[in-house]
Amino acid sequence: MNESFDVAIVGAGPAGISTACILAESGVKTIVLERGEYPGSKNMFGGVLYGHDLAQILPDYVQRGCPVERNIVESRIWYLSEDGGYQLGYRDRAFDDELKFNVFTVARAKFDRWFADQAAQKGALVICSTVVTDLLRDGSGKVIGVRTDRPEGDLRASVVLLSDGINSPLAAKTGFRPEPKPENVALAVKETIALPEEVIDERFNVGPGQGVTTEILGEVTLGMNGVAFLYTNKASLSVGIGANLADFAARRVKPYEMLERFKAHPMVAPLIKAGKPREYLAHWLPEGGYDAIPQLCGDGFLVAGDSAMLFNAPHREGSNLAMASGRLAAEAIMEALQRGDFSRRGLAGYSARLESSFVIQDLKKYRHFPGFLGRHHEIFTTLPGAAAAAAREMIRVDGVPKRRKQQSILRNLRRRLPLLDWIRLLWDGWRAFR
Amino acid sequence: MSVKVEDKLFLNRFRVDEESHLGLIDYSLCTRECPDQPCLYICPANVYRLEADRISVNYEGCLECGTCRIGCPHFNIEWRFPKGGYGVRHKFG
Numbered sequence: 001m002n003e004s005f006d007v008a009i010v011g012a013g014p015a016g017i018s019t020a021c022i023l024a025e026s027g028v029k030t031i032v033l034e035r036g037e038y039p040g041s042k043n044m045f046g047g048v049l050y051g052h053d054l055a056q057i058l059p060d061y062v063q064r065g066c067p068v069e070r071n072i073v074e075s076r077i078w079y080l081s082e083d084g085g086y087q088l089g090y091r092d093r094a095f096d097d098e099l100k101f102n103v104f105t106v107a108r109a110k111f112d113r114w115f116a117d118q119a120a121q122k123g124a125l126v127i128c129s130t131v132v133t134d135l136l137r138d139g140s141g142k143v144i145g146v147r148t149d150r151p152e153g154d155l156r157a158s159v160v161l162l163s164d165g166i167n168s169p170l171a172a173k174t175g176f177r178p179e180p181k182p183e184n185v186a187l188a189v190k191e192t193i194a195l196p197e198e199v200i201d202e203r204f205n206v207g208p209g210q211g212v213t214t215e216i217l218g219e220v221t222l223g224m225n226g227v228a229f230l231y232t233n234k235a236s237l238s239v240g241i242g243a244n245l246a247d248f249a250a251r252r253v254k255p256y257e258m259l260e261r262f263k264a265h266p267m268v269a270p271l272i273k274a275g276k277p278r279e280y281l282a283h284w285l286p287e288g289g290y291d292a293i294p295q296l297c298g299d300g301f302l303v304a305g306d307s308a309m310l311f312n313a314p315h316r317e318g319s320n321l322a323m324a325s326g327r328l329a330a331e332a333i334m335e336a337l338q339r340g341d342f343s344r345r346g347l348a349g350y351s352a353r354l355e356s357s358f359v360i361q362d363l364k365k366y367r368h369f370p371g372f373l374g375r376h377h378e379i380f381t382t383l384p385g386a387a388a389a390a391a392r393e394m395i396r397v398d399g400v401p402k403r404r405k406q407q408s409i410l411r412n413l414r415r416r417l418p419l420l421d422w423i424r425l426l427w428d429g430w431r432a433f434r
Numbered sequence: 435m436s437v438k439v440e441d442k443l444f445l446n447r448f449r450v451d452e453e454s455h456l457g458l459i460d461y462s463l464c465t466r467e468c469p470d471q472p473c474l475y476i477c478p479a480n481v482y483r484l485e486a487d488r489i490s491v492n493y494e495g496c497l498e499c500g501t502c503r504i505g506c507p508h509f510n511i512e513w514r515f516p517k518g519g520y521g522v523r524h525k526f527g
Contacts, residue, residue, distance in 0.1 A: 131516075
């Protein structure tokens with residue numbers, strides 16, 4: 001590979017392909033290097049993608065045959081104890097009308113492949129089965145290309161976009177981002193469970209093509225700071241659970257055992273009953289929030305998507321931040337190409353654009369969220385059981401006067417969590433979400 | 435609850451390289467200085483197993499998440515991606 005490119009992109013995920021689409025459309029000589037056999041073959045997420053950010057790259061993505069699993073018409077939140085739980089959901093006709101495809105599920109092995117095809121049709125060169133093992137630098141340290149695991153695999157480029165995801169040995173080796181600390185990532189495992197389309201429609205009370213997302217907190221993560229999810233695909237369910245990696249290490253919990261327990265929960269088991277597991281995968285989620293974002297660009301390189309730790313945990317938004325950061329990287333790269341300046345200063349338009357976009361603004365808003373969950377393990381330990389006991393008591397009909405029930409519930413809540421801790425929880429919670 | 439992770443890994447497609455992409459830098463360190471041995475339980479694919487008195491590395495079922503690399507308290511795991519095109523191959527993702 002003696003050819004040189006304007007831009008080399010590491011990783012064919014939502015961030016890298018977004019950049020490639022925009023650059024290739026403008027005639028910028030772009031190469032995408034993907035380590036998997038095909039784009040998406042190494043990629044995994046919960047399952048939710050966002051139409052607004054995809055449309056900014058491909059306005060006609062529906063006509064182009066984007067492989068949508070289900071259009072999300074209802075979003076649920078569950079707070080579970082060991083034996084039951086609270087549920088809250090919101091459904092709206094608008095989500096199947098003017099907001100159709102604002103939120104939808106995809107399978108990454110299909111979506112990323114399709115997305116990379118669109119970039120290739122626009123003129124980007126997408127090369128698979130190629131691992132980028134190092135960055136090439138000149139005497140001053142400026143990045144001038146990449147080294148791959150192919151024979152004579154050095155490749156020169158004016159700009160390198162690092163969109164190789166959260167797990168990046170390249171980052172660790174080259175130092176463009178420090179290796180994440182265990183407390184800054186969550187380890188999630190997910191099973192894809194096949195069920196007939198009509199069975200999913202019935203169990204989730206939706207019509208054909210319509211879907212439901214469920215985000216789940218509580219005792220299911222066995223006292224660890226974590227979250228579970230249940231998403232509907234066309235003819236399968238994505239059932240996953242994750243927790244902070246530092247918590248996993250401290251608690252000696254095996255991820256797949258936690259997943260099996262979750263699948264057996266009384267609120268989950270009936271929904272996946274008779275389903276056939278088809279795939280079992282594991283992946284990290286960037287959990288550090290705003291304070292874990294690395295330097296976003298340097299001399300000759302930019303960092304986007306999960307590589308840049310762009311993940312909005314309270315809203316489970318990640319794929320849209322990847323696509324938006326990829327788009328803004330493309331804009332900044334084109335600016336740099338016009339000026340012929342690929343130094344950190346020349347690429348700084350990227351940081352500026354991200355700062356003024358919803359991406360950084362949202363992460364800033366929830367800056368205290370990771371710390372909030374880390375400091376308040378009661379959300380995952382004592383509170384689910386206490387909340388469950390309260391509901392059970394109020395619903396149970398047993399001749400006990402309601403005022404007495406109320407008093408015993410309050411006593412129990414105070415006993416499980418002292419008043420001062422309640423105040424601390426509410427105060428920190430307000431700070432995390434305001 | 436005892437779960438056989440092999441049943442789960444069996445669902446996946448792998449293109450296994452003859453050469454391991456994972457390795458322990460110093461095998462003796464694991465028994466000498468690591469009483470907790472978190473690799474034995476944090477790995478979602480149960481790649482690391484205690485056999486007799488040493489840890490074996492069953493790289494064939496690795497899901498390439500990176501957990502062992504940063505979860506090893508002694509950073510004793512040499513971690514590369516499998517060669518291009520090798521390793522786990524997602525059908526669904």
